[in-house]
Amino acid sequence: MYATTYHKPKTLSEAVSLYENSEEPSYLSGGHTLIPTLKSRLAAPQHLIDVRAIPELSGIEVTADKVIIGSATKHAVVAASREIKAAIPALSGLAGSIGDVQVRHMGTIGGSTANNDPAADYPAAVLALDAVVHTDRRAIPAGDYFQGLYTTALEPGEILARVEFKIPEIAGYAKFRNPASRYSMAAAFVARHRDGHIRVAITGAGNEGVFRWTEAEERLTENLSAEALEGLTIDPSLMMGDMHAPADYRAHLVAVMTRRAVQNLGGTHIL
Amino acid sequence: MKSPLQTIAPDVIMHPLKQPKPESAELSPEMKLVREALFKHVGKPIPRKEDGRLITGKGRFSDDFSLPGQTYAAIVRSPYPHARILGIDKSEALASEGVLLVLTGEDILADDIKPIPHNPVPSTNFDMKLRAKDGSHAFTGPHYLLPSDKARHVGEAVAIVVAETAAQAADGAEKVVIDWEELPYVTDTAKAAAPGAPTIWDEVPDNVFIDTTFGDKEGTDAAFARADHVVKAEFHIQRVTGVTMEPRSSLGSYDPETGRYTLYAGSGGAVRQKNELSKVLGIEPKDLRVLSFDVGGNFGTRNRVYVEFGLVLWASAKIGRPVKYTATRSESFLTDYQGRDLVTKVELAIRKDGKFLAMRADNLSNVGGRAVSLSPLSKGSGLITGSYDIPYATLRARAVFSNTMCTQAYRSSGRPEVTYAIERLVELAADQLGFDKLELRRMNLIPPSAMPYTNAVGSVYDSGEYEKNMDRALELSGWATFDARKAEAATRGKLLGRGFANYVESSIGTPKERAEIEIKDDGNIEVVIGTQPSGQGHETSFAQVVADMIQVPVEKVWIVLGDTDIVSVGGGSHSGRSMRHAGTVMAMASAGLLAEGRKRAAELLGSTADRIDFEGGVFKLRNSNRTIDIFELGRRTRESHGPLRVVKDNEMHTPVFPNGAAVCEVEIDRDTGHVQIVRYTTIDDVGRCINPLIVHGQTHGGIAQGVGQAMWELCAIDQNSGQPLAGSFMDYGLPRSDTMPSFKCEIAEVISPTNPLGIKAGGEGGTTPALATVVNAVVDALSEFGVKDIQMPVTPANVWRAMNSGRKAS
Known part of the structure; x- marks a missing residue:
């Protein structure tokens, strides 16, 4: 790790001001992507601005039709929330399936969403649950928010404040984990919203990061069952490939995990 | 008739067990x-x-020690698999804040620092005698603390930077400028031994520095000629690494008043470290004190001397202050001594009724950039026939250099490799010839009445009740009620498979x-x-x-x-x-x-x-x-x-031969290829067991390590760049508590006649049969897809590929 200066602001405005007045700053939340990167000397921010002590970034609110989660909320807190479990059990299960116990007690929803790692879990829920990403300055619909691998609509210095999920009629999440890292190698979040429309978001597999599988959505709109997906495949050229899973295997897993998400609506299926 | 041991440099072994005398x-x-x-x-x-x-955190691991005035070292490592060092410019590094010293291979030669005397060729009377092709002592590649000619693998240490703080040392290391000339490289085991491969050492142009044939060639050829069946196979027991919980660490200091050096460094034994490092430094052994208290995992990776241990001692004398080096996890993945990496071609000659007549094996061990230890090749060579009475065998044992990290003895050195070969081969033979796989084993097992038993390459097994082990393992595993479990699993879309393996290993x-x-x-x-x-x-x-x-x-x-x-x-x-x-x-x-x-x-x-x-x-x-x-x-x-x-x-020179059997049951998800081990049963004859609680614990760890190799572990290298791909836990898969079943382990105590307490050995027996047992189970589960063999590790992607192709996946 290169030398860096650590800051822990108590307010949003203090954090933004620190960012704007520093050379090579970086926000820090749970640190699960950033800290390993720093330790490997692959990044060298001169100022680390830890956003976890800012009160308005924490907390959970569940209304009649929304679940709102502050960006500095840890995965373990989301997984343990009875309100979230009652409203969107698949979201609760997703949070409880991230990493291991230690990771879930450090990692945050904001960090996961702001980084847009192609193997992260939360982006699938954000996209499938038609969420709105609130920042310190605006509200961004999920469809506009994710812009490719590690890329989002966030501008330099913009802080992700909270994520507002629509409570669906029902949703399911199925994940096939990388046998080494336990990150998603292919995962599907399927939701039927209260207005009847279906969203299928795939993470861990696409070479552009999280994406909506519209062909699957169309079939499931007709008939929300695994049988409706029989024979549906996805083009391997759209998939990532690596030593753990070549693109053709990932494409196969996307189809299987989408079927399993449908078979497990109201919960999760983690392999 | 049993075939006599025939080697190029024959040594007559008068085995004590073959000359019975009154116990008293x-x-x-x-x-x-x-x-x-x-x-x-x-x-x-x-x-x-x-x-x-x-x-409670009161262990004393190497990095826990600090000395007054201590400085910190960082190592500059080769980014290339094979590259000549044309020049090293230290000036920018020396000017970097806090940097006290930069040393390179040139300084090693100038200070007359000697290579590490690894003595890689095992030399007891009971070790197989490995030689170069012409029968001479093999060239094994000098291991200087830092090379002055070229780097032979990614991660090879080429300079040490010492500074006031660890961060300053790391900063300084980035500023060492090296003029490299990239050279053609080879990392794959078979390719390294193939004609035309890039040469790693000029002294051995074809890279094959050990080539010895053991056994009775004439007898073997004759047995193959009269055999009704011959079954052949080729396996690669892939490269893995130990992944010790505590990274290697060393703290060296020099006292100019007494002229003595002190080294704090966890290892597999402080006395070897003292003896070999004193030779490196050119000092008397009494002038080096080595301290090694609690050690966080070894598995063989720490038995040999690491260059960093010598470097901190040498550097501490040069600057007159203690120097500490602790590896990062990335450095551990790149440069801990690694394990396995054996390509083996085996053939079994079988009579109509199933009796094994003879065996041929051609074993090729990849030692990496230089030979640190030939223990895996040697240990395995003595056990190619496994637990079976095979009257004739011929073994060609070769070792090859490549542009990879050096390999070393790793958890049951050499034995899981040859156990894999014989137990997979027997399984393939049963399948091809229509024998029951258990009955084929049973009819060929060495009976207790044949003990002490000399195998076809000259190893003398001391004692053991192999068939009893087999029966007990099968009984404990619920082998007889498998069909009901398989039918139940099928209702859940799962393919249930079962695997069995016998094993015998040696402890010298x-x-x-x-x-x-x-x-x-x-x-x-x-x-x-x-x-x-x-x-x-x-x-x-x-x-x-x-x-x-x-x-x-x-x-x-x-x-x-x-x-x-x-x-x-x-x-x-x-x-x-x-x-x-x-x-x-x-x-x-x-x-x-x-x-x-x-x-x-x-x-x-x-x-x-x-x-x-x-x-x-x-x-x-x-x-x-x-x-x-x-x-x-x-x-x-x-x-x-x-x-x-x-x-x-x-x-005590006489080896002992722990033995046993293992059974594994796997459940494979038909849609995804995901493998879950659902049952695992072992019997281990450890001789007299001093503490069954500890032996069981050792066995459990041994099983996890063997299963890990079969299921997940691989030191993958990108063939297009020579770069290691598994440099962190993101890409190197390990067993975890939730991917292991609760083991059913039983100890058999057949007292060894070779030593007064009757002890054999425990722990490594968990590892030895695990690779074969797991793969046998996976192949069994996939039988309906026509799968006959599968390359380890049996990752979901490999299993899925095998299910789709119905043949060997790669």
Whole structure:
């Protein structure tokens, strides 16, 4: 790790001001992507601005039709929330399936969403649950928010404040984990919203990061069952490939995990 | 007729077990006492004495030590698999803040720092004799602390930077400018030995520096000619690494007043480190003190000397301050000594009725950029025929250099590889020829009546009841009720498969061990021994042996190890040698201590030693009420006779052959290829078991390590760049608690005739059959897809590919 200066602001405005007045700053939340990167000397921010002590970034609110989660909320807190479990059990299960116990007690929803790692879990829920990403300055619909691998609509210095999920009629999440890292190698979040429309978001597999599988959505709109997906495949050229899973295997897993998400609506299926 | 051992450099082995003599002739009076001793503590599952200390953070690992004025080292490593060093510019690094010293391969030559004397070719009478193709001693590639000519693998240390802080050292290391000339490289085992491969060492243009043929070639050829069937296979037992929980670490210091060096470095045995590093530095062994206390995992990776250990010593003398180096996890993945990497081609000649007639094997071991140890190739060579009576065999054993990190003995060195080959081959034979796979094994197993048994390449198996092991393992595993479980799994979309493997392995190891036992005035017993635990529980199991002999509570016995100023002789811990060697010499030393005690007690009680009895830690004059407690005796006679203390040396050369069987049941998800192990059963004949709790713990760890190789582990290298791909836990898969079932393990105790306590070895038996057992189970589960074989690790992607292609996946 290169030398860096650590800051822990108590307010949003203090954090933004620190960012704007520093050379090579970086926000820090749970640190699960950033800290390993720093330790490997692959990044060298001169100022680390830890956003976890800012009160308005924490907390959970569940209304009649929304679940709102502050960006500095840890995965373990989301997984343990009875309100979230009652409203969107698949979201609760997703949070409880991230990493291991230690990771879930450090990692945050904001960090996961702001980084847009192609193997992260939360982006699938954000996209499938038609969420709105609130920042310190605006509200961004999920469809506009994710812009490719590690890329989002966030501008330099913009802080992700909270994520507002629509409570669906029902949703399911199925994940096939990388046998080494336990990150998603292919995962599907399927939701039927209260207005009847279906969203299928795939993470861990696409070479552009999280994406909506519209062909699957169309079939499931007709008939929300695994049988409706029989024979549906996805083009391997759209998939990532690596030593753990070549693109053709990932494409196969996307189809299987989408079927399993449908078979497990109201919960999760983690392999 | 059994075939004689034939090698290019033949050594006639007069095996002790082949010259039976009355037992008493081998036993000294002291050893008679050992035999007669009541086994009070031995055999009991006493909880580990060391656990309290370790789980409350009171362990003393290498990086826990710091010295006043300490500095920190960072290592500059090669980014290329093969590249000539045209020049190294230190100036920018030396100008970097806090940097005190930069050293390179040129400085090594200038200071006459010698290569590490690894002596990679195993040399006891019972090791297979590996030679170069022309029968000469092999060129093994000098291992300088830093090379001056070229780097031979990614991660090879090429410079050391010492600075005031670790961060400054890392900053300085980035500023060492190296002028590289990239060279053609080869990392793959088979390709490295193929004609036209890039040359790693000019001395060995074709990279193959060991090429020895063992066994009776004529007899083998004749048996193959008259065989009804010949079954062939080729396997690659892939490269893995140890992934010790504690990264390697070293702290070196030099005292100019005494001229002595001190090294704090966890290893597999401090005495080897002292002897070899003193040669590197060109000093007398007495001028180097090595301290190795708690060690966070070894598995063989720490048995040999690492360049960084020599570098911190050398650098500390140059700057006159202590120097510390601790590897990062990335450095551990790149440059811990790695394991396995054997390509084996095997053939089995079989008679119509299933009897094995002969075997051929062609084994090629990838040692990496230079040879650190040929133990895996050698150990495996002696066991190619496994647990089976195969009258004739021929083995060609070769070792090849490549542009990869060096390999070393790793968890059951060499034995899982050859066990994999024979147990997979038998499975393929049964499938191809229509035999029941268990019956084919059973009819060829070596019977107890044939013990001691000389196998076709000359290894003498000491004892064992192989068929009994097999029967018990099958019974415990619920083999007979498998079909019902398979039908149930099918209703859930799962393919259930079962795998079985027998195994026999060898434990040789450094033959010498010394124990010192002293009765302390404070009522404790101190035992100094030269083995080095890294989680095996020596502080408990060793104490059990001494407590039994001296008839005192186990809590009173304290094991002292890991400081070469106290431990003068010691073979370290490897090859399953510790309990057998240390247990025996401690028992002998205990007996010697009691003999000395009797003498002193007789003097005090006014009698002769033959009239003194010893019971419950108390010497007693026969037919009287006059007694003296052993601790009191020590105190009372200290002034007149010196401390009540005995030093005993012992040498044991005869190898032992632990053996057993394992059964694995896997459930494969039909849609995804995901493999879950649902049952795992083992029988291990460890000889006499000192502490079953500890042996079971060792077995569990051994199973996980073997299963890990079969299921997930791989030191993957990108063939297009020569770059290692598994440089962190993101890409190197390990077993986890939730991917392992609860094991069913049973210990069989067939007492070994080779040593007084009857010990064989424990722990490594968990690993040895695991690779074959898991793969046999996976292939069985996939049988309906026409899958006959699959490359390890059996990752979901490999399984899915195999299901789709119905043939060997890659």
